[in-house]
Amino acid sequence: MKTRITDLLGCQYPVIQGGMAWVAEYHLAAAVSEAGGIGLIGAASAPPEVVREQIRKTKELTDKPFGVNVMLLNPNAPEVAKVVVEEGVKIVTTGAGNPGKFMEMWKQAGVTVIPVVASVAMAKMMERAGADAVVAEGMESGGHIGSQTTMTLVPQVVDAVTIPVIAAGGIADGRGMAAAMMLGAEGVQMGTRFVVAKESIVHQNYKERIIKAKDIDSEVTGMSTGHPIRVLRNQMTREYLKLEKEGASFEELEQLTLGSLRKAVIEGDAVHGSLMAGQSAGLVKKEQTCQEIIEEVVTGARALLAGRK
Structure with missing residues (x-):
């Protein structure tokens, strides 16, 4: 399945794993890359040296291309942006902001920059800033979300920019990937499906x-704060929505969710933890290796795109 994304990133399949905080660490990133996709390390709010260690550990497990997701709201973002260059990482995805101030440094180092966008205006701005591609992410996705659906956002972004578009949000199988390609995307990004990968360090309860x-x-949750986040419902979400x-x-709402993602991922607290997941969770039925996930998704998409049921 060759597209401009496989050419750009040097991977076998145009399948990218989401850069999820606490979830996207070196075991998962390496396994996805080994399976022919692009694995990402989710830098989130991690200290720069932790990100450096994650990059080095990924390199020990794979010699295939992988990337780092840089959260631009993170106070450590400038240091993390430098670590990416120092460690020779060639792919960066960005979230929560404009990567413009790091673009020159990354471009000089030969880094491919792929911002995640939730609107046509942001996609155009990223193309002007020098982005190599964009991830158009619909509100079906888990974690921080925008307000457009994948089905409406992707074709509008495809029409608005000349760089390749990767679709994200609600994609968990071959049907989702085929639909994304029919909308004009040249790759897909999946998060929720990879959370349950056998190589994922996420607690079994999650x-x-x-x-x-x-x-x-x-x-x-968080519609009132302007920072909406999609999670699976539990006691924590009920309390949060009641407070909202x-x-x-x-501040009160922040207090309730402090450390809640770590609680879910590491400690397996499914009651008070933040179980970030997209609406595609209903399509995810079993734990599989990254190899099995990618092959199943790509094979399914290929059959549909070839006109077979």
């Missing part, structure tokens, strides 16, 4: 909640 999730089991309804302050 994985089980995704595997057992139904179509209506995700919830969006009562007009609680941003």
Whole structure:
């Protein structure tokens, strides 16, 4: 399955693993890259030296291309941006902001820059800033979300820019990948499906909640704060939404979720932890290796795009 994305990134399949905080670490990133996709290390708010260590450990497990997701709101972002260059990483995805101030440094180092965007305006701005491609992410995705659906956002972004577009949000199988390609995308990014990969370090309790999730089991918290986040519903989300309804302050709401993602990923707290997952959770039925996931998705998409059922 060759597209401008496979040419650009030097991978076998145009499948990228989402740069999820706490989840996207070196075991998962290396396994996805080894399986022919592009694995990402989610830098999130990690200290620069931790990111450096993650990059080095990924290199020990694979010689295939992989990248780092740089969260631009992170106060450490300038240092992490430098670590990427110092360690010779050639692919960067960015979230929560404009990577413009790092673009020259990355370009000089031969880094391919792929911002995640949630609107046509942001996609155009990123193309002007020198981005090599964009990830158009719909609100079906897990974690921080925008307000457009994948089905409407992707074709509009494809029409608005000349650089390749990667679709994200609600994609978990071959049907989703085929649909994304029909909308004009040249690759897909998946997060939720990889959370339950055998190589993922996510606690089994978290994985089980995704595997057992139904179509209506995700919830969006933080609409009142301007930072909406999609998670699976549990006691924490019920408390959060109740506080939101009562007009609680941003500080109160922040207090409730402090450290909640780590609780879910590392400690397996499915009651008070933040179980970030997209609406595609209802499509995820079992734990598989990254190799099995990618081959199943690509084979399914290929058959549909060739006109077979």
